[in-house]
């Protein structure tokens with residue numbers, strides 16, 4: 001019998017990645033990448049309308065381009081015949097949500113709405129809905145909503161209802177025109193199948209779906225009278241289970257992708273959560289850090305724990321039968337990108353160009369010769385706010401210890417160390433709340449930075465295992481496609497055959513660890529001083545910035 005294959009498509013923050021995976025063993029035979037033409041719209045719309053501070057939008061056409069470019073490119077690179085492809089699975093950043101008409105047409109595609117910011121896709125990192133998130137949390141606390149502790153005690157401005165409420169309050173006409181409010185993950189599945197589904201993963205982690213339901217109309221009505229029926233009028237209450245089949249590839253989408261009509265399409269997934277089975281992680285105690293523009297920390301547990309400052313816990317949110325815990329850092333790769341773009345003197349750019357390497361590689365090489373503590377810096381990793389454990393998008397970055405002798409590699413290393421300290425806070429927060437972390441597995445684009453990986457091992461004091469495939473989330477989605485197509489009975493069986501990880505790829509250096517324990521103590525002092533109310537200067541500065 002001919003080998004069978006599955007397609008996984010991972011919609012990241014800056015690009016869409018497609019892989020062709022052999023379902024018998026998880027081998028990746030072909031890859032394709034489509035950088036988003038509009039990347040992240042955080043200053044203006046394509047029609048030049050200016051956006052406010054903390055906005056982050058995307059263009060739905062960029063997602064369709066992935067189906068029309070990256071998927072055919074991966075298929076071509078693999079040499080696999082479409083008839084041997086049994087399923088397609090997708091995962092997406094979340095919560096990345098959009099308003100559409102009843103037939104799924106994005107409002108921003110309609111000429112009459114193209115100039116309205118609230119007609120566009122709100123990317124996960126859209127923080128302008130922080131005021132709405134603050135009210136969502138205050139009301140939930142006041143009403144004693146059972147679900148609030150399931151989200152660490154706070155809903156983030158990055159999640160669904162803060163964004164939906166911002167549309168209603170800032171552009172009621174756009175809210176009125178939005179017949180559907182939907183995660184981009186479910187929207188792209190809709191484009192492939194012609195069927196509107198809502199996946200249980202984003203609903204659970206990003207839209208407060210707990211114990212089988214969304215919050216009641218009374219809660220939403222107290223936020224805004226016109227918000228009472230947001231679920232009933234613009235969403236769906238019957239959710240599609242992970243590993244389920246959302247539908248089949250339509251002839252139109254078959255024309256885009258080069259695959260055959262009728263190919264099974266799996267229910268959508270979140271990019272971080274789908275990575276666990278790709279790493280063969282289907283049991284408690286193994287935290288997977290999906291490190292890209294942001295980092296998501298996803299961990300399984302066999303009991304329900306309320307962990308302060310986590311993003312969420314959902315029974316069956318990652319694999320059936322276990323609790324899926326999520327925490328995160330809203331800025332990691334983005335912080336390094338910001339520094340490379342804005343803080344590195346021209347001579348480094350020129351040297352990298354002369355050597356034909358990227359700036360990350362040059363800075364990594366220059367900084368890796370240092371011993372921990374040599375640069376004398378400690379930084380806070382909040383340049384894009386803090387997602388866990390403080391859940392506050394109005395915090396900001398800081399670098400302490402700068403002198404006239406400080407150089408770009410010093411700061412690059414200090415920023416990497418700061419993100420490692422932030423990860424250690426999250427790991428210790430889980431353990432302190434009764435959710436064991438016995439192993440850390442790294443996936444995502446940042447694993448290519450070996451200095452970063454060694455720093456994470458030294459700072460956390462734990463060996464790091466590595467998911468070696470380049471596109472971890474996409475492979476996880478291909479595994480869900482194999483389950484949806486009936487190749488495997490469940491994701492556990494698929495993970496056994498298709499998942500792979502290189503265990504203990506980086507181990508802590510005892511000497512470095514001792515120094516980092518001291519530096520981590522300094523980080524925690526700054527973390528608590530600026531992040532837990534002792535000094536509100538960061539909030540005051542953000543307020544001044546917003547006021548201008």
Ligand SMILES: Nc1ncnc2c1ncn2[C@@H]1O[C@H](COP(=O)(O)OP(=O)(O)O)[C@@H](O)[C@H]1O
Pocket residue numbers: 012013014015291292293294332333334335336337338360361444445446448449452
């Ligand atoms: N060698 C490197 N060291 C550190 N960061 C890197 C390196 N290469 C790329 N990055 C950062 O990784 C991020 C992209 O990660 P990736 O996983 O590819 O994307 P996504 O977050 O969209 O899934 C960017 O923010 C980029 O700045």
Ligand SMILES: O=C(CO)[C@@H](O)[C@@H](O)COP(=O)(O)O
Pocket residue numbers: 012013014092093094095124205270271272290291292293294295296326328
């Ligand atoms: O928040 C989540 C998942 O819960 C991510 O989709 C979001 O942080 C974006 O992840 P990336 O940085 O694009 O990998």
